[in-house]
Structure formats: structure tokens, C-alpha cells
Amino acid sequence: MSLADQVLNGDIRAAARMMRDIDDNRPLAVEELKRLYPHTGTAYIIGITGPPGAGKSTLVDQLTASFRKKGKKVGVVAIDPTSPFTGGAILGDRIRMNRHASDEGVFIRSLATRGALGGLSRSTSDVALVMDALGMDIVIIETVGVGQDEVDIVKTAHTTCVVMVPGLGDDIQAIKAGILEIGDIFVVNKADRDGADRTARELTTMLEMRNAPEGGWNPQVLKTEAQRGVGIDELSGEILAHRDFLFTSGRIADFVRERNQRHFVDILRDGLYRHALAFMGRDGSLERIVDGMGDNALDPYSAAEAVISRMTGGVAEP
Numbered sequence: 001m002s003l004a005d006q007v008l009n010g011d012i013r014a015a016a017r018m019m020r021d022i023d024d025n026r027p028l029a030v031e032e033l034k035r036l037y038p039h040t041g042t043a044y045i046i047g048i049t050g051p052p053g054a055g056k057s058t059l060v061d062q063l064t065a066s067f068r069k070k071g072k073k074v075g076v077v078a079i080d081p082t083s084p085f086t087g088g089a090i091l092g093d094r095i096r097m098n099r100h101a102s103d104e105g106v107f108i109r110s111l112a113t114r115g116a117l118g119g120l121s122r123s124t125s126d127v128a129l130v131m132d133a134l135g136m137d138i139v140i141i142e143t144v145g146v147g148q149d150e151v152d153i154v155k156t157a158h159t160t161c162v163v164m165v166p167g168l169g170d171d172i173q174a175i176k177a178g179i180l181e182i183g184d185i186f187v188v189n190k191a192d193r194d195g196a197d198r199t200a201r202e203l204t205t206m207l208e209m210r211n212a213p214e215g216g217w218n219p220q221v222l223k224t225e226a227q228r229g230v231g232i233d234e235l236s237g238e239i240l241a242h243r244d245f246l247f248t249s250g251r252i253a254d255f256v257r258e259r260n261q262r263h264f265v266d267i268l269r270d271g272l273y274r275h276a277l278a279f280m281g282r283d284g285s286l287e288r289i290v291d292g293m294g295d296n297a298l299d300p301y302s303a304a305e306a307v308i309s310r311m312t313g314g315v316a317e318p
Helices: 003-008 012-023 027-039 056-069 124-134 172-177 196-209 232-249 251-283 285-294 300-311
Strands: 044-049 074-080 106-112 138-142 159-164 185-188 220-223
Touching: 003 012, 003 027, 003 124, 012 027, 012 106, 012 124, 027 124, 044 056, 056 074, 056 138, 056 232, 074 124, 106 124, 124 138, 159 232, 185 196, 185 232, 196 220, 220 232, 232 251, 251 285, 251 300, 285 300
Parallel strands: 044 138, 044 159, 074 106, 074 138, 159 185, 185 220
Antiparallel strands: none
């Protein structure tokens, strides 16, 4: 049996091997994904994003437990930062969620960003597809938590939860990060800290002031204490309420179409990039272009246009 067939039969080890192959960018992984794709599209994807120290991993751990109590199978994709110096990553989220290790209804996979921006790894969407095909009802994606540019998750997850904590700065930070646009639910975690009520009020006020589309979803601000499990059931209930809104309003169709387009364009871009490098490597044109740029005899814009022209049937030489 192929890995894809084994995954469809619920083989956890086969799913783990397939995710490893996807993350390592092995060519055979693409063939397996082709077999899996017709069997995907049923899992509900939840994104958890927010700054470092907001307690995202603990919140994911508690959400997983909450959904398991509801009888849902849960997959977790936890993204960890890659060191720009060594290329390594700790992948410590599986340690934080260790209590689910013996639960056959939970599958946790850590991924390194490997230099990708936007808070996700390049293989995130494909790994989520494997979890979908494996039979997970819920797939939770936890972004890396590095700053103010983690907006890719909103294009991947059906429901995006933005996690904040008191004491990280004034309300201008929320506007700078663009979180008012990406969040479907806002969570003030570590709500036992001083300033939690103020943070929740400021978020609520800003949400009320924004120009929300008529008939759209009205994001709520919830307070949680993930370490003690306070407010977790309310949060999981709000996530399911947003899911119901997407399906009853018909907006789920537009979301899926936009996500599919993004997924395809990402694959196309990566494939064209690899093809272009291989194309230039065959005749040494990459070295000639770089040498020409060294003394400004050649500009990179004309060189790129010439390479594209040659790849698409033109004859122009850089």
C-alpha cells in the first residue's frame, strides 16, 4: 500500500512519515498528496496567533482537551522559529502538550519555519491536508509568534483566534499589527494579571469603531486563563459558533475558493522558482548574471526578464 492509502486507513505512523517527507520537500511526497487530495476538505481549521509569551501553546493544549471532551478528533500543527545561525529549531510544543501523547484522537506535529515569513512554515497547508485525510475533525495551527507580520494564518484557517496578554503595550500595537482585520475571535489570556480588563475593553472599543461589513461576523473578546483552564469551554464554543456562521451565511464557499487559489499559487510559485534555478544552472547563466551585476554592466531587472523570456520560448540572452 502507498503511504496515502495507509493514511486513509488511519495509520498514524504512515501519516508521520508522510508529513516528514512533505517537510523535507521530497518529490515522492507530491505524488502521495495527489492521491490524498480528493479525500480532504472535511476538517475545520483553527488558527491561533499572537505575540511570544501570550500563552498560545498552553491555550492550544487546553483547546485540544476541550474539543476531545466534545468527541472531536484533533490535529495540531505547531510552528516553531528556525535559528538564522544554525538552522535548527527546538520544536518544544509537543513537550508542552505531552498529556495528549497517549490519546489516539490527537495528532501533534511540530514544524520549523525554515526561513518562511508570515508565521507559518511552507509545508503547513500540506501537513494540515494529511491530518484532514487522516480523519481529524479539528486541525489547530499555532503560528510561530515572532512579531507583527503573522497574517498568513487568516488565509489558511477557517477561524483565526488572536491571543493577547496584558502588559505588552498600548492599543496602538494592536492597530500596527493589523490584528483587527485578521481576527475572528480575540482572546485576552492570562486574565488574572493586572490590566486584563483594560486590555479587553480597549480591544472591544476598537472593534466597535471599525467599519465592519453589513451582515458580517461580529468578533468577540474573551478572557481566559489557559494555565488553569478558565474560559476554555467558552472559547471553543465561540469557535464553533463562528463555524456555524460561515456555513449558514454561505461565506464558507468564498473562503474555500480564496484559500484554494492561494494554495495553488504558492505551489506554482515554488515550482517555477525551482525550475528557474535549475534552468539557469544547466548553462551557467546564473553565474554570468551575478558577475555582470558586480560591475553594474547588467541590471537584475533586465536579466530576470531575459531568463523568463528564454524559459517561455523567447531567445533573449542576459
